[in-house]
Amino acid sequence: MIRVLLAEDQQMLRGALTSLLAFEPDIEVIAEVADGQQAWDYIQQELPDLCLVDIEMPNLSGLALAEKIKQANLPCKVMIVTTFARPGYLQKAMECEVHGYLLKDEPIDYLIATIRKIMQGERVVSKDLAATLFMKEQNPLNEREITVLQLVKEGLTTQEISKQLFLTKGTIRNYLSTAIQKLQVESRQQAAQVASDKGWL
Structure with missing residues (x-):
């Protein structure tokens, strides 16, 4: 029996997937959760065989969750x-060594x-995405610029970012x-959006 943890913040989709997987005689959804932190807590306790996760979830993204599992x-x-x-x-998913x-x-x-x-030990990527693996675009941003743009994306002002990072407003x-x-x-705002769209935040 393949024991599956399902982590998806959209309730309707999560319920539909759980129902469909329930028809498979060799697959059991042992838990369904709505955010990445809940998933991480559950994974450490129950060690499911496979974690089926969305990328954008509250508290902990699917990629951050994959990185934690790897580490x-x-x-x-x-x-x-x-x-x-x-x-x-x-690219981030491949670096985190996800299996699908x-x-x-x-x-x-x-x-x-x-x-x-x-x-069975295979790695699977959607056929429509296979070409993307060969189109690696270098992230030009350094770590601090990424942090600052992430906070811009979250709606913080220069002053709020300055306080949070303990840096002067001029430095920000x-x-x-x-x-x-x-x-x-x-x-x-455009910088934050572009960086987010490219998966750099």
Whole structure:
């Protein structure tokens, strides 16, 4: 029996996947959770065979969850199911050594077959994403610029970012200015959006 943990913040989709997987005689959904932190807590206690996770979830993203599982050297396999075909996300997923990366518009039969393939030791990426693996785009931002843009994305002002990072407002403005130039955009909001779309935040 393949013991699956399902982590997906959209309740309707989570319920539908659980119901569909319940029809498979060799697959059991042992838990379904709505955010990454809940998933991490459960994984440490129950060690499911496979974690079926969304990328964008509250508290802990699917990629951050995959990284934690890798760092902790836990045996459970990770399969990401997402609406996002962003090269940056796929590259991060490969770096986290996930076992599967599927788009949500794949047929359910393909998803179920992928679960079985992963448990047999294969790695699976949606066919539509295969070419993306060869289109690696270098992230021009440094670690501090990424941190600052992440806070911009969360809606913080320069003053709030300055307080949170214990840096002067001038230093924050410099980081933002450099990031805007590197990404060839006109505003901090655009810079945050572009970096997010490329999977760099």
